[in-house]
Amino acid sequence: MKKNLIVSIKDLAFGYAGRQIHRKINMDFHRGKVVAIMGGSGCGKTTILRLIGGQIKPTSGQIEVDGKIVHEQGRKGIYELRRKMGMLFQHGALFSDLSVYENVAFPIREHTDLNEAVIKDLVLMKLNAVGLRGAHDLMPTELSGGMARRVALARAIALDPDIIMYDEPFAGLDPISMGVICDLIRTLNDALEATSIIVTHDVTETFTFADYIYFIADGIVAAEGSPRDLKKSQLPFVKQFIHSEKDGPVPFHYQANEYTSDLGL
Amino acid sequence: MIIFFENIGRGLRLKIIRLGAATRLFFTIISYTSENFKRFNLTIREIYYTGVMSLIIIIVSAFFVGMVLGLQGYYTLQKYGSSEAIGVLVALALVRELGPVVTALLFAGRAGTAITAEIGLMKATEQLSAMEMMAVSPVARIVAPRFWAGIITMPLLASIFSMVGIIGGYVVAVPLIGVDEGAFWSQMQANVDFSYDIVNGFIKSLVFGIACTIIALFEGYDAPPTAEGVSRATTRTVVTSSLAVLGLDFVLTSFMLTV
Secondary structure, three states: OHHHEEEEEEEEEEEEOOEEEEEEEEEEEEOOOEEEEEEOOOOOHHHHHHHHOOOOOOOEEEEEEOOEEHHHOOHHHHHHHHOOEEEEOOOOOOOOOOOHHHHHHHHHHHHOOOOHHHHHHHHHHHHHHOOOHHHOOOOHHHOOHHHHHHHHHHHHOOOOOOEEEEEOOOOOOOHHHHHHHHHHHHHHHHHHOOEEEEEOOOHHHHHHHOOEEEEEEOOEEEEEEOHHHHHHOOOHHHHHHHOOOOOOOOOOOOOOOOHHHHOOO | OHHHHHHHHHHHHHHHHHHHHHHHHHHHHHHOHHHHHHOHHHHHHHHHHHOHHHHHHHHHHHHHHHHHHHHHHHHHHHHHOOHHHHHHHHHHHHHHHHHHHHHHHHHHHHHHHHHHHHHHHHHHOOHHHHHHHOOOOHHHHHHHHHHHHHHHHHHHHHHHHHHHHHHHHHHHHHHHHOOOHHHHHHHHHHHOOHHHHHHHHHHHHHHHHHHHHHHHHHHHHHOOOOHHHHHHHHHHHHHHHHHHHHHHHHHHHHHHHHO
């Protein structure tokens, strides 16, 4: 099992500006698996992706990617690790001055010396995989939200990464686009034999295709398991989250003074 | 009273921190120099956006500045019976001062704001983060080419400004007012020194180019990733660049006149 481990988070703690976001996070991500990280807004899900990518450093604990401790790497080491990763940002983060074709070609041009004919074939193959080969000459402003997300996905897999990270891939999408993205995450993960790490709070969609799920709350992993196990879970937090209950362990009201005292009664 | 001094101290500390961060950005850019010159096409593209696209405003402004100099200069010089010196007055004013300074001010307003807004928006829309996650340094790929483009562009724009300004001065002085054409050009030729006036003007525009470009780049790179943050950064680019240009102009002129 250890051999298949590609990302391992051990006793991770992270905070900034006096605010502790993660207290003690332990997670393992195995090759070939689609793993989701779920939790309420602001619980630090996206921060975990940024920590895995080495964009920020943990306060304590460590993250190992392919056997290397991320925060101990220099710039060169971090860049070498990142070449094994692809990341889909929440709103795509396509380069607005480049066409769809050039966006997908960008990482290939930056990291390889391939000639234009090979680059063209690769780009069209990646775009075909997300169903947008016909849109290669459009500009990002001409794409719908779902299409932009798919182009960004094609760009993220341009160099056939070992790890694909998705930051809220379903946010703001219509049901059809959402279904397409779900299908693509699973298909591409299996085709590339990669590991997918998905940060989301979309329960319905994620439970249909994820292999394993981590729930984060109060800076720790509050629950973990396969979608089937978690559906049966009696943990109050998991129940509240899965069934979209308004109140529960995650309170409806943000921490505040007594209502009556605030109103001066 | 203590709060007043606390606020001054906090403000000063913040300014020093930002100055340090800008200096660090400057040295990071320098560290990517060889990489940038290997991929000079990126810089050429930016020279087009910062230089060629600024040509209209530079040429039109220079022509009017030259014409005003011609008019003002003539009415002052004729009181002393030396209206033939109008050519040298226009040329020296433009080459030594107005060319580099006004070009830098226009550059800060036209190209500087565009650079800040572009980089700030790239940051706000996570394009810079995306680039970093692709193991591509945004400083090497986005910031450094714009820096070198600014440095190359500024002296070229300043020379075009001075040249067009002189033509503006000529149009007012010779065909409109009737100053002798021979005197206009020959006085200029005799009294404008290449190594002193033109080289000093070039040095000024080079320094202004470095200052305006690094300010615009830093403001964009450091902008909070929000609409308000980018808007404030763009305003700061114009204000800081303009003050820096005027302050540096005084310092450089003092050195140049004493050396």
